[in-house]
Amino acid sequence: MELYNSTIREVKESLASERSRSWAYEPSAAWRDLGQNELVLTRDAAYELGGSALPASNFTCVTTDASLVPEDRITLVGPDLGEIRADSPFCRIVLLHVNDISGDDQEAFRTIRDMEFVKYHVFPEGYMMRVSPENQREQVRVSKKALKKGISFRNIGNSFIKKYKEKGLVDHVSIYFVTGGRELCKGLADTAKKVDTITLTLNHIMDGLATDCSVCSFKAVCDEVEGMKELHFKKGEAPMRLD
């Protein structure tokens, strides 16, 4: 599964030039999980990541190339939860190395879909995520109480990695939290859109809809993303010519 590899490289390169802090995975540092959504009311919230219409996004990229995600790691670019004083731009990025799916495209696709749903099953106390699948927005209301207890991105990153690790196919998880930089977060929101388009195109291909590349609405994506056209041809439903 190499469809997201160039995006993973771009993201890693662009974030490598930013000042960051990072931590290895430590399951015991995961934040308390409530097992269900908690409602954090405005009056109980200290601030909202992505609030006040600031950029806020999330995306997940899956790869079978171990060298791109060689270890479990949490990286923070920008201020930590305890250092933020008001609504802030935000982005959460998950890079996953998965094993044993390279031989079967349908399985790879199911795995990608499966991974997308993990974010709906992480419920850290005092950290209310509101995710919009339509526009990749992810806003987070952080409670004053959780801040008093010392909640940090290291805790939240460990909570996410722990959840991903419940999936047998996941080898390594690298999670990034980006806060503060409006332009940086705006650029990452564009990347989130691009990743979503790749997944939509994959969806289209897996539905087995044969069409003419020259009139296909996904042509721009297939022209840009390495391996996408080959995937469609490999399915034995070579794009049909209408002329």
Ligand code: SF4
């Ligand atoms: S390979 Fe051609 S037909 Fe298939 S999704 Fe891409 S552009 Fe469309």
